[in-house]
Amino acid sequence: MRFSLESGTLSKMESTRQKKVARLVQKEMAELFQKESRNLFNGAFITVTTARISPDLGHAKIYLSMFKVEKPEELLGQIQGLKKEIRKRLGEKVRHQLRIVPDLDFYVDDSLDYLENIDRLLS
Numbered sequence: 001m002r003f004s005l006e007s008g009t010l011s012k013m014e015s016t017r018q019k020k021v022a023r024l025v026q027k028e029m030a031e032l033f034q035k036e037s038r039n040l041f042n043g044a045f046i047t048v049t050t051a052r053i054s055p056d057l058g059h060a061k062i063y064l065s066m067f068k069v070e071k072p073e074e075l076l077g078q079i080q081g082l083k084k085e086i087r088k089r090l091g092e093k094v095r096h097q098l099r100i101v102p103d104l105d106f107y108v109d110d111s112l113d114y115l116e117n118i119d120r121l122l123s
Contacts, residue, residue, distance in 0.1 A: 014052075014053075015055070017057070018053045018054075018055065018057065021053045021057055021098065022051045022052060022053045022060070023051075024094060024097060024098070025051045025053065025060050025062070025090070025094070025102065026048050026050065026051035026062075028090055028093045028094055029048045029051065029062055029090065030047065030048040031093075032086065032089055032090065032093075033046040033047070033048060033064075040078075040082065041075060041078065041079075043068065044066055044067070044069045044075055045066070045067040045068050046064055046065070046066050046067075046075075047065045047066075047067075048062060048063070048064060048065075049063045049064065049065045049111070050062075050109065051063070053102060054102070057098075057100060057102060058100060058102055058103060059102050059103045059105065060102040060103070060104050060105070061105050061107060062105065062106050062107070063106075063107050063108075064076070064079070064106055064107070064108060064109060065108075065109045066108065072108050076106060076107075076108050079106050080106055083104055083106070087101055087104050090104070
């Protein structure tokens with residue numbers, strides 16, 4: 001097992017395969033949200049900021065950034081409700097590249113809000 005030292009903490013490094021699968025999932029999920037957000041999510045602008053894949057390639061954590069959204073947590077609930085349909089569409093796109101389509105877990109990426117808050121505090 002390989003480890004790397006990141007910002008003073010010991011964390012496991014992702015394998016090359018995990019990184020490749022994460023990039024593929026992120027790209028395909030981004031395209032899916034770009035095409036479907038107008039129909040499914042009332043025109044909300046949703047971007048996939050990060051995808052992280054478990055070592056067994058069976059689970060994916062998808063981090064979403066949402067714009068033009070009053071209540072991101074509510075929209076996240078809608079997305080969670082459509083998780084089976086989203087996974088099915090992802091499977092249709094990656095069926096030739098992946099043997100197993102990972103289970104999807106969605107999270108709100110609030111890193112931009114965090115940065116804006118830091119900027120506001122420093123000003």
